[in-house]
Amino acid sequence: MIKFISSFISRIMNSLFKGRKNIKLGLYGPPNGGKTTLANRITKDWLGEEMGTVSPIPHETREIKIKEQIAIKSGKKELTFNLVDTPGIATKIDYEDFIKHGLSERESKKRAKEATKGVIEAIKWLDNVDAVIVVLDGTKDPFSQVNLTIIGNLAARNIPVLIVGNKIDLKKAKIKKIETAFPQYPVVGISAKFGTHMDEFYEALFTVFR
Amino acid sequence: MLTLEFVPYHEIANLSSIGRIRKLLNIAKQNKIVLLEGRLKKEEETELIKTTMEEINDEFKGIELAVIYPTKGESDMFTKLKTNLVDMIAGNRLGLTIIGPASIVKAIKKDPTKIQLLTQEIKGKPKRKKK
Numbered sequence: 424m425i426k427f428i429s430s431f432i433s434r435i436m437n438s439l440f441k442g443r444k445n446i447k448l449g450l451y452g453p454p455n456g457g458k459t460t461l462a463n464r465i466t467k468d469w470l471g472e473e474m475g476t477v478s479p480i481p482h483e484t485r486e487i488k489i490k491e492q493i494a495i496k497s498g499k500k501e502l503t504f505n506l507v508d509t510p511g512i513a514t515k516i517d518y519e520d521f522i523k524h525g526l527s528e529r530e531s532k533k534r535a536k537e538a539t540k541g542v543i544e545a546i547k548w549l550d551n552v553d554a555v556i557v558v559l560d561g562t563k564d565p566f567s568q569v570n571l572t573i574i575g576n577l578a579a580r581n582i583p584v585l586i587v588g589n590k591i592d593l594k595k596a597k598i599k600k601i602e603t604a605f606p607q608y609p610v611v612g613i614s615a616k617f618g619t620h621m622d623e624f625y626e627a628l629f630t631v632f633r
Numbered sequence: 634m635l636t637l638e639f640v641p642y643h644e645i646a647n648l649s650s651i652g653r654i655r656k657l658l659n660i661a662k663q664n665k666i667v668l669l670e671g672r673l674k675k676e677e678e679t680e681l682i683k684t685t686m687e688e689i690n691d692e693f694k695g696i697e698l699a700v701i702y703p704t705k706g707e708s709d710m711f712t713k714l715k716t717n718l719v720d721m722i723a724g725n726r727l728g729l730t731i732i733g734p735a736s737i738v739k740a741i742k743k744d745p746t747k748i749q750l751l752t753q754e755i756k757g758k759p760k761r762k763k764k
Contacts, residue, residue: 512682513682513695514682514685514695514696514697514698514735515685515689515694515695515696515697515735516686516689516694516695517694517695517735518691532691535689539686539687539689540686542682542683542686543683543686543687546679546682546683547683549679564742566743568678568698568699568700568741569682569698571700572675572678572679572682572698573679575675575678576675576676576678576679578675579674579675579676
């Protein structure tokens with residue numbers, strides 16, 4: 424019964440998208456999951472240009488970045504959206520962690536301050552997005568409270584969600600674990616860095632967000 | 634010394650969302666680990682993260698958060714109905730929320746049968762206050 428109601432709501436939500444030109448598709452997730460790497464992969468595939476810088480130091484993306492009018496096509500299917508890359512959501516930010524990555528104390532404190540503002544902005548933007556791709560690091564524990572909070576919040580708002588298990592190029596990646604953690608959502612395993620399984624990812628976008 | 638403060642659900646039941654967040658965050662900012670009976674609403678959890686970010690400074694590094702909730706899992710129709718009914722009656726009283734200051738709690742690992750609270754290593758000896 425619950426499944427029926429949720430699929431009914433999902434159908435209504437999806438039908439609302441039809442005919443809309445400015446769907447805002449948000450990329451959400453914890454820091455260093457690969458949101459910007461995926462955003463770059465999408466924009467490079469369809470616009471021929473990258474969207475943002477990536478770094479092994481967490482909280483590289485500290486501001487909302489938007490790329491407008493991305494049209495993806497597959498056969499007769501077409502989906503146009505504005506891609507919103509958001510800063511990673513975290514419950515703690517310690518400038519000393521950035522010092523461990525080789526930044527100076529001054530740079531670290533500045534980065535920490537910007538990162539906290541970034542998280543606030545990302546949360547505020549939950550009110551503006553129409554659909555969300557949650558990008559999770561496939562090598563990490565999917566049951567972290569940040570993941571559960573983000574996905575639970577999106578469910579409460581009836582926002583359609585596609586979960587991406589990123590970094591499948593790494594041996595430690597376990598996409599099955601993500602599927603087990605969130606059985607009610609479609610999950611696609613990809614490597615945004617190497618472009619692995621991107622065709623499956625685009626097909627999933629058509630299925631979930633059309 | 635590690636201090637755990639238990640907050641019964643009735644203490645937050647009649648508070649507004651911001652009041653609940655304020656109460657829990659104030660306890661965590663006193664370097665205590667909060668054990669809340671029940672859980673916050675999903676939007677309150679997000680608001681808790683947002684408020685935490687607004688208050689981060691050199692002293693307060695944020696929080697570790699975990700919500701433990703009885704899993705519904707694979708069960709028969711009758712058990713599901715029973716669980717849904719209990720959910721309707723008890724609301725957010727079910728489960729347990731743990732909020733620990735990041736300066737004390739490094740991580741909270743959840744397992745179906747246990748919760749592990751990994752604490753930070755204490756650096757150096759505590760300083761004495763000068764009179």
